[in-house]
Amino acid sequence: MADRSDFNDLAREEGRGAVATTIKASLASLQAVKTTANDSPIVTLPIADNWPEPVLVKQTAVPDIPPGLLPSWIGDMALAVSRSTQTPPALAVMCALSVLSTCLQRRFEVAPFGEDHGHTETLSLWTLTALPSGTRKTSVYGAMCAPLLAWEKSESDRLRVEIARAFTGRDIAKRRIEKLTKAAVNADAEEKREEIRQQIEDLKRDMPSEILAPRLFTGDCTAERLQGLLAEHGERMAVLSDEGGMFLIMGGIYSKGVGNIDVFLQGHAGAPMRVDRAERVAHIDRPALAFGMAIQPGVLEDVASNRRFRDSGLLARFLFAMPASNIGTRNVRQTYAVPAETSGAYEYRLHELLKGVGQQARKPAVLSMSENAKEAWLCFSDEIERQMAKGGTLEAIADWAGKLPGAAARIGCLFELAERGTDTQKIGADTMTNAVDLCRLLIPHAQAAFGMIGADAIDNDARAIVAWAQEGRHLTFSKRTCQKAMEGRFRSVDKLDKALERLEQSDALRLEKTPNKGARASTLIRMNPKLFVDFVRFVASNQE
């Protein structure tokens, strides 16, 4: 074979089909094809292999969070709701976690090393799901929280007579006390005054206690009112909402921009609250506060602009889910209702878990871990600890990752109680494995969330440049061209320079100086071809 080098030679030897196959394979995968010595005729080499993978904000790929990891009855409900609303399962799963926490927090705790050891975790969970507007977050929250509302209503109905009686008794007593106080002031003789004082003391002592309709959760309240709610409802409360208004309150919308977030932080940790203000006094020994929120990614970015939220550890307390929106791919003809037996079982089991919820706070029951469960939890904790070390994959979000083993223990305990009932005392290995698996899946979601949280104005500019280049297929262009094309955004070269520098650091582009005779060198921008791969694949697939 004197001459076997080009595609003409290949066509003459192997036929035109071989040529077509090679060209189309190359086009389809945008990968190089190279001769190999073995039987396989084609070996693919990645294109642009002299470019590293670009690292752009918002690029972290996130896995699905399957409802199968949840206890059976709650997982079935999450799956059915997700199917019915055509939403990512992660939304229903995160909401389910918050609902479980709402039901069980404060009454139960988990001690990974046993009750005697002293280290306990409350069962308060904070979940935050970011999904764009129009993704049916309200429907999911409505379906998942419905049993809680039903329970609140039924309890309110059951206690209505008692509440009315207590209210009336207290009202009468208060008015009588007022009247007696006046009489005591106007009394002529000391004996008469002493007699009235005794009557007032008796009235106060015998005044019926205040009975309130039990509440499990709220959607929007100030930090001060939250302290009140915690004090009134057995030191437990949850904030379940598909809107981000709570963050505005935390940010200080009602308090001149400096919100009181201590109540939230203490509520997650179960740290005692002592409030002694002129108008109100609240002593809460073991507060338990759960969060379940679904907000828009843009709102999350706004939240992130508040430095106090990150520095105080508020954001680190949330378990994030950043599922991809499925808007545009939903089947509008699909109708699927949550089966009655699934929603019925869900409601029944939740109400079973709520038995024993009372107005008075009692000492929480403490669950321990079985040996195997503890080993699974310790292995996971050790794995996270190593990744938080300098240079580790979780170093940048060590504040969040440091709380993850605790969250795994909390989730394990919730799962165990949900699956086996409130009489259980030990967490089994299978349950803890599910909890650990779930927490592992949450790591990339948190990385994506903190990637978004860490994003600043320069990142936004940088993303705009990449979007412009991708849209127009601009692989190589001058800085001037870029500025001209995005005049509205880059009114100054400094702003553009900062965005380009950020992209260069992210390996999204390279900047090259091109000398110009008698003039300043111009800057040539070469985009990383790997940012354009999807487009080429799309074109190639359309050709087939």
Place this chain on the structure above:
Amino acid sequence: MSFEQEFINALQASGLAMHCPADLVADSRLHRYRVDGDKAGSKNGWLVLDLGFPAHGAYGSWKTGQSCTWRPEQQTKLTDEEREVLARRAESARAARLAEQTSVHTSARDRAAKLWHRAKPAFDSHPYLACKGVPAYGVRDLRGQLVIPLRTEDGTLHSLQFIAADGRKTFLTGGRKRGCYHGIGKPGAALCICEGYATGATIYQATGIATAVAFDAGNLLPVARILRAKFPRLSVVVAADNDTETPGNPGVTYATAAAQAIGAALAVPCFPRVDNG
């Protein structure tokens, strides 16, 4: 060793040795010469030599596009003034070279147009086409030679490639090649770039994807850049020649560089291993 001899050695080392070194003239003006090994009458080489202080020169080839500068090895360190003088002279030589190049290209363009009009449409039965098993796509026949046009992206004809019946290929002397190509087919969603006409015709025949013939490996990158600028939304495949017998495999090397520069896919033909036993 004299500066002239040193310069001649530099020409030899660059593969552009003069066929007749005695013709070397050091008068700071651009001269064309026959490169040793080129056919008689051709003047593809060019040189400028100035032996004033500081001595310097430049040389290159219109045929390959090569361009080099020369300075004596034993020259003392230049002062700032001398450096400035040297830069001025180099600039003037460069301007002269560009002017000469433009003149050469213009002349070749006119000749190419005349020859192209004189040529007749080629038939698939042309011996070269028949041998390669490809049809004639926009090529002509001039006195038995297949004529392939070299055009820029605006369609201007700049030069011609001649392919004899035995496959011997030549280009119009002095014609521009860099950035010129011969297009086969109309671009749809994708585009191929390859080296030779037969390769391009084969790819178009097999895939229906429009193909640009860049004529040699060194021209793949300039053509790729021009076509990327012209068709920014197309996905491009650079179809390499797999020159496994040539050290460094220039076909794959240049094609890879071109593909990487514009974010294109790279396709390399693979042949079944031949068992010599």
